[in-house]
Amino acid sequence: MQNTNSILQPIQPSTIEPIKKRPIYARRYNRWRIRILYSIIIGYATFYFCRQNFNIAMPVLMDHFHVTKTQLGWILTAASIVYGVGKFVNGFISDKSNARIFMACGLGLVGVVTFFSGFASSITSLGILWILNNWFQSMGWPPIARMLTHWFAPKELGTKWAIGATSHQIGGAITMVLCGYLVDKYGWEMAFFVPGVVGILIAIFLFDRLRNSPDEVDLPVVEEYKEDSINPFGNQLALTTRQLLEMVFINRLMWYVCMANMCLYVVRLGIIFWAPMFLRELKGMSLSQAGWQVAAYEILGLLGGLCAGWMSDKIFLGRRGPVGLIFMIALAIMLILFWQIPAGYELLSMCAMTLAGFFVYGPQVLIGVASADFTSKQAIGTANGLASVFAYLGSALSGVCVGWIVDSSGWDGVFLFFILSAIFGGMFFALTWNASAKKST
Template sequence: MTAVRALKSDVEDPAIEASTYNRSTYRYWRFRIMYATIIGYAAYYLVRQNFSMAIPSMGEEFGYSKTQLGWVITIFSIIYGAGKFFNGYLSDRSNARYFMAFGLFGSALVSFTMCLSSSLGFLIMFWALNGWFQSMGWPPSARMITHWFSPKELGTKWSIWASSHMIGGAAIVAIAGWLIENYGWRSAFYVPGVLAIIFSLFLLDRLRDTPKALGLPTVETYKGDTQFLDPREDERITMSEVWGMVLRNRYVWYMALANMCLYIPRMGIFNWAPTFLKEYKSVTLMVAGWQVAGFELAGLVGGIFAGWMSDRIFLGRRGPVAAIYLFLLTFTLALLWLVPAGYPIVDAISCMLAGFLVYGPQVLAGVAVADFASKRAVGVATGVIGVLGSIGTAVSGVGIGYIVDHYGWSGGFMLFMVASLVGAFFFVLTWNRRSRMFEGS
């Protein structure tokens, strides 16, 4: 209970008094919250995606099939999804600063344990525990972004924050590829674990929960958007409100289903691309790591561009942009699959295009669910779409492992393409829907 009370506490910075508030103070804290959440959530990826880079080496050393190693990904995804829902609700009732830092610290400790046994059951159990700690990263980030940035700028600002996915993903595949080639696969768990501990302390120092925790006014007041101000913003959400704002909201469920579909190619590529490129395209693991890093870095641009388009061109409508992205993704996946081995430049370009097109919808799914629910419910709403996204990740784990073991990589890519088209359909269902604040609902 002491830990829970600590998570709930609001710590005021003595250097900032309400009476000394000015716009430069607010700008400073918005910038600080943005870069700290980007760095912090990127650090979560250091102790999440290191496993995908270790798969080829672990399979060779222990003799595990892709189906067996896929179970590690799948069980992780199930626990991660369940944790996102529970921790989404808890984060809406807690202090995001401590919540996010604690989760990263726990993931770091689990990363160290992955080198202690060769038992498949051991790997599954501890990576599942990592899934729980990992689920403590996204909900508090979403809470802080929606409290420090207003509805009119949310698409662009959220997409900038979401670059953390790509920065962390690109960093770990590049670092882990080099570490594994030079020091063995275990180094890909030790080194990121140390880095994650350092970054958890960074989060404790840099983050603050809401403007109120610093004696500052709401972001709507700061931006002059008081027509969007929720008079109950500072109240903690109740279970009855969770039911009304989130669980009975069909647009939240459209986004959840779209998220499930897009996570099949997104996590399928990320988890299996190093193995696919090494086996099917005949490149080294280090080259594969850089190609997957290109997937992530291009995704950074794709996500920001998608958020900007949804704000500026489509005036707060996320559905059209995401649907177009996913439709184009199917052709890019076909290119990556059908080009024969021996064309590494084409493969790198295909990976980059796929990253650009898959991360735009991922960013917009999060923005849209924040639009369709409310600021007070954003943690639990993102938890709901996270649960279904984790089902997609689970399918991309043991499902892709089994399909590739029995039907080859062609079967895996066919699943990626079908999932992309179905995801586009669910985004189309929200084509004309904007934030409930803009709609006046």
């Protein structure tokens, strides 16, 4: 493997007095960091509001359009492939673009497509719009990854990334509860109209609130603000396209991360896609009850992400692999428990499923942070994009494959598929056991 340091040109250490010794300047920096973080959370939660609405509506869509689970699975698979490819392409573009404009435009386009999805007259037209939606959805996280690495230093990145990633669970929980209510009371169309309008409004909010990096508001690099040691991958002059691609692709650690992400997303998206349906069919719940249970899964996932980020920063000193392995094995155990609990034991089922959420969202946070650790803040969009291609290969498998498995042999086969995926994901995390930002050469 090529030594990544050979393609970097480090910036000379700053001779400016540390920013923390200038209180007025430091307060201004802190206010901007808070503003960026809450805007990221609100913005990406809205992306989710315009994405998971399809999942909660699926049982009704199946009856309304007279389609099978396998047919719905094909839509999920096609959308997942488009989303994964889009995250790679848009990740590369975002590394060369202004993150503020890129994210706001992506959410605005998502809002428009989501709104018009409510007028779909056939499953074909809805599927086409949903696939288009997923392309614009892929413009959401790459600019966030870029902003996080520019506004937060390496020694705090695991924790701050986890806080930013709470947007997944916040958006998912709101979607499951609110859209479950809208579908039950007003029909499936409202589960697209309402999120679409909200998406357009929040896109305007993001354009006002976000900034690409500290230099846009006349502030120095974040390592100077935090008096952090300089990550050898994190501070260099602009990379050429060749250097950027070499840093990501000629990097065995990135390939381990990608494979772990694929296994993780088989489970994560498999549950999100199919939970409303298997809770209704396997556990005998109503759609509203299923929505609340998936919301609980998301909320405990929020805590799991925060816990995993903190553990990797504070206990394992920047090593993400050990925490990823622990969480993936625990996830497999929770899936076995949920699968074996009989219908009628709603409290036990909810406990097992919400704990699965805790353990599935921890590794999701670690994937993004590890991508930043093993590459560069200037290549983070591309690195996350590559990891996302594999994530949505896993997601594609959890679409049509799960639909086919259920139609042909029932839910038992599905849970075996999820459990094996969790175990293999843990094995790939184990291959990065000793790797951290300062050891990734």
